[in-house]
Amino acid sequence: MGLVNLGNIVLDGFEVPPRIEFGGKQHVVVHALIGGARVVDVLGRDDATIRWHGVLSGSAGADRARILDQMRVAGDTILLTWDAFCYSVIISELRLNFCSPWWIPYAITCVVQQDLAQGSPVYAADAVDAVVGDLTAASQLLGSAAPLDVGSLSTLLSSGGAGQQQVRALIGSLQTTVTQGLGTSEAGMTSNDVGQLVTSAGLMAQYCCAQGYLGRCESNIADIGA
Numbered sequence: 001m002g003l004v005n006l007g008n009i010v011l012d013g014f015e016v017p018p019r020i021e022f023g024g025k026q027h028v029v030v031h032a033l034i035g036g037a038r039v040v041d042v043l044g045r046d047d048a049t050i051r052w053h054g055v056l057s058g059s060a061g062a063d064r065a066r067i068l069d070q071m072r073v074a075g076d077t078i079l080l081t082w083d084a085f086c087y088s089v090i091i092s093e094l095r096l097n098f099c100s101p102w103w104i105p106y107a108i109t110c111v112v113q114q115d116l117a118q119g120s121p122v123y124a125a126d127a128v129d130a131v132v133g134d135l136t137a138a139s140q141l142l143g144s145a146a147p148l149d150v151g152s153l154s155t156l157l158s159s160g161g162a163g164q165q166q167v168r169a170l171i172g173s174l175q176t177t178v179t180q181g182l183g184t185s186e187a188g189m190t191s192n193d194v195g196q197l198v199t200s201a202g203l204m205a206q207y208c209c210a211q212g213y214l215g216r217c218e219s220n221i222a223d224i225g226a
Contacts, residue, residue, distance in 0.1 A: 003081075003082065003186075003204075004016055004017065004020075004080075004081070004082040005079065005080070005081045005082070005201070005204055005205045005208055006068075006071075006078065006079075006080050006108075006110075007071050007078035007079065007205065008067075008198055008201045008202040008205065009064065009067060009068065009071075009201060010189060010200075010201045010204060011054065012189075013057060013058065014054055014055035014056075014057045015054045015055065015056055015057070015064075016054060017052035017053060017054045018054075019052065020050060020051075020052045020082060021048075021050065021051040021052065022047075022048060022050045022051075022085070022112075023047075023048050024045060024046050024047040024048040024112075025045075025046040025048070026042060026043075026044070026045060026046070027042075027043035027044055027045075027046050028040050028041065028042055028043060029041040029043060047112040047115065048112075049092065049109050049110060049111055049112070050080065050087065050089065050109070050110045050112060051107070051108070051109050051110075052107075052108060053105070053106060053107040053108070054105075054106060055103060055104065055105045055106070056068075056096075056103075056104040056105075056106055057102055057103055057104070058102055059101075059102060060194070061101055061102045061103065061104050062098075062101040062102075062104065063194075065096050065098075065104045065106065068091075068094055068096075068106070068108070069094060069096065071091055072091040072093075072094040075090060075091075076090070077089070077090055077113055078090070078091070079116075079205045079206075079208065079209050080110060081205065081208040081209070081212070084117060084215075085117055086115075086116040086117040086208060086209060086211070086212035087110075087112050087113070087114065087115055087116060087117075088112075088113045088114045088116060089110035089111060089112055089113060090110065090111045090113060091108060091109070091110055092109050092110065092111045093107075093108070093109040094106065094107075094108050094109075095107040095108075116209060116212040116213065116216070117212045117215065117216065127157075127220045127221070128154055128157045128158055129154075130216075130220045131153070131157055131167070131217050131220050131221055132153045132154055132157070134213040134214070134216050134217045134220070135153065135167075135170070135171070135174075135213070135214075135217055137210075137213050138174055138210040138213040138214050138217075139174065141206045141207075141209055141210040141213070142174060142177050142178070142181070142206075142207075142210050153167060157221070164221055167217075167221065168218070168221065171214050171217055171218060174210070174214055175211070175214050178207050178210050178211050178214065181203065181206075181207040182204060182207045182208070182211075184203075185200045185201075185203045185204035185207060186200075186204065187200075188200030188203075189201065189204070
């Protein structure tokens with residue numbers, strides 16, 4: 001399964017689920033016509049809740065159970081990432097089965113607020129604004145010292161090939177920052193210091209989220225002028 005990040009928690013060992021259930025529906029309305037023909041209106045996506053289960057184990061099992069439960073109680077929007085998937089979610093249900101402080105099976109359900117890896121469909125007329133918005137969000141997550149010039153970005157994106165290549169170069173630079181940051185954060189996850197672990201987990205979540213925004217930028221640039 002690889003790394004699974006939920007808020008400031010990085011699932012590890014038995015905590016990593018064998019599978020994650022996700023997907024959803026497409027809202028449709030079917031109009032039955034005389035003679036058996038039909039017209040189908042497509043109304044949009046309806047993401048299903050995301051579910052999985054695992055076991056909180058080891059000396060920090062009880063502490064991590066409390067952190068997950070505090071996240072449920074707070075009801076805040078948090079980041080969920082695994083593989084190439086990136087969602088903003090809210091924990092709607094958490095079931096914990098305390099067997100011992102070092103062995104606590106759990107099951108979790110998350111309501112999807114937004115699919116950050118795909119987002120809503122973007123049409124050509126909106127693609128420039130979408131790329132600028134995603135680049136700005138990624139830049140803020142990465143703590144860029146200088147704010148992006150939104151006007152200049154819009155001009156470059158609308159000017160054609162040469163301008164778009166400059167924007168792609170900026171995306172590449174930010175992706176390099178993400179790659180380096182993920183490597184540093186992953187190294188920090190080997191620390192025995194709880195504070196360092198929490199900090200590294202939070203930074204890793206930020207980098208994964210920025211990676212999702214940058215990936216969507218690349219996809220939306222292709223829609224500009226299409």
